[in-house]
Amino acid sequence: xxIYDKKRKTWTASVMVRGKRYRKRGFREKKxxxxxxxxxKYEAEKMSVGLANPDQEKKIEQLLQIYLHNLxxxxxxxxxxxxxxxxxWSQFCQENHLExxxxxxxxxxxxxxxxxxxxxxxxxxxxxPRTINDDLTFIRRVFxxxxxxGEIKANPFVHLPLYSxxxxxxxYLNEKEVARLLDLLEKKNKKLKDMVAVYLGTGMRRNELxxxxxxxxxxEKKIIKLNAENTKKRYSRIIPIQPKTxxxxxxxxxxxxxxxxxxxx
Numbered sequence: 703x704x705i706y707d708k709k710r711k712t713w714t715a716s717v718m719v720r721g722k723r724y725r726k727r728g729f730r731e732k733k734x735x736x737x738x739x740x741x742x743k744y745e746a747e748k749m750s751v752g753l754a755n756p757d758q759e760k761k762i763e764q765l766l767q768i769y770l771h772n773l774x775x776x777x778x779x780x781x782x783x784x785x786x787x788x789x790x791w792s793q794f795c796q797e798n799h800l801e802x803x804x805x806x807x808x809x810x811x812x813x814x815x816x817x818x819x820x821x822x823x824x825x826x827x828x829x830x831p832r833t834i835n836d837d838l839t840f841i842r843r844v845f846x847x848x849x850x851x852g853e854i855k856a857n858p859f860v861h862l863p864l865y866s867x868x869x870x871x872x873x874y875l876n877e878k879e880v881a882r883l884l885d886l887l888e889k890k891n892k893k894l895k896d897m898v899a900v901y902l903g904t905g906m907r908r909n910e911l912x913x914x915x916x917x918x919x920x921x922e923k924k925i926i927k928l929n930a931e932n933t934k935k936r937y938s939r940i941i942p943i944q945p946k947t948x949x950x951x952x953x954x955x956x957x958x959x960x961x962x963x964x965x966x967x
Contacts, residue, residue, distance in 0.1 A: 704735035715739045726851050728772050742852070760803045760854070762795050768853060769844045779930060779937030787840040790818070806858050811838055815863055831865035838862045875902075896950045897966035903947035907934060917960040919943075919951055 705714045707727070714727045715735035724742045729735040766788055773781050794817050800806065818834045838859075845857040875883070880902060887895035900911060904926060913932045920927065926941040933939060943951065954964050 704729075704732050704739065706732070715742075717743050724852050728775070730774075762800060762803060762806070763792060765803065765848055765853060766792065766844060768851075769847050772847070772851075777937070779935070782930075782936055784840065787837050788844075790837060791841060791844075794818075803854065808858065811841065811859055811862050814838065814841070831867055835864045835867070838864060893966055896954070899950055900947055900966070903944045904941050906941065909934075912963075914964045915960070916955045916958050916962050916964060919955055919964065921948065921952060921955065924948060 705716060707714055710727075712727060713729040713732050713735040714725065715729060715738045716723065716725045717739040726738055729738070770785060770788055773784055776784075791814075794814055795801070797817075798813065800810070815834055815838065818829050818837060821829050823829060839862065842857065842859045842862055845854065845859055848854045849857050884895055884899060887898060897911070900906070906914075906926075906928070910928055910932055914926070918927050918929065924943045926943060928939045928941065930936050930938045951964065954966065
């Protein structure tokens with residue numbers, strides 16, 4: 703029986719088969735909840751009489767799509783990252799002929815780890831251990847979700863071979879070093895000084911600053927709005943502008959159209 707959740711504005715499917723209740727939340731329309739109920743009832747009946755094991759027959763790609771379909775309540779940035787990791791996992795499964803759930807063995811994460819180590823990032827560098835750890839935890843997250851929503855019985859990847867990553871100590875410039883740097887640039891290249899001052903005042907990356915447009919700078923609210931396509935992790939950010947940085951940006955944005963780049967050199 704489909705139940706409407708007023709708070710979440712979604713439908714919850716609930717069906718009882720041979721004394722066991724199956725439930726799944728998050729359907730946007732009642733008809734989809736009813737379809738899931740009928741499918742679940744059919745699968746449960748088959749399993750109860752020993753005709754088939756539905757978990758073993760399910761395709762990996764179908765299970766992955768179920769997970770991605772239920773990300774609609776998440777932020778756009780989160781969905782983009784999950785879809786990117788899903789494409790990597792799908793490519794690995796295709797190359798290694800992993801089609802159905804019963805094809806997954808305990809050593810698959812090790813194979814996936816080795817496969818990702820051989821790949822390169824768009825910049826030409828090898829994939830970092832931190833990124834590979836994120837990809838492996840994505841796989842565990844997918845199957846954990848599928849277990850929770852009753853699509854499969856057990857998560858085959860509870861224990862994963864994650865890399866041990868030691869954080870590097872980050873050294874920051876102190877106030878005296880910043881003042882010395884800006885004084886040196888004042889004498890040699892004032893335009894470059896403004897650019898470095900904005901770097902230090904906002905913490906923006908090189909690509910973020912070089913792609914900054916006048917429309918991204920709100921001088922009244924004293925904030926910078928970075929678009930997702932120009933950031934490293936592909937999610938938008940809002941950066942407050944300090945008084946000294948505000949003076950520089952006012953001068954650079956003066957008498958320019960909204961779509962113009964904020965140029966320093």
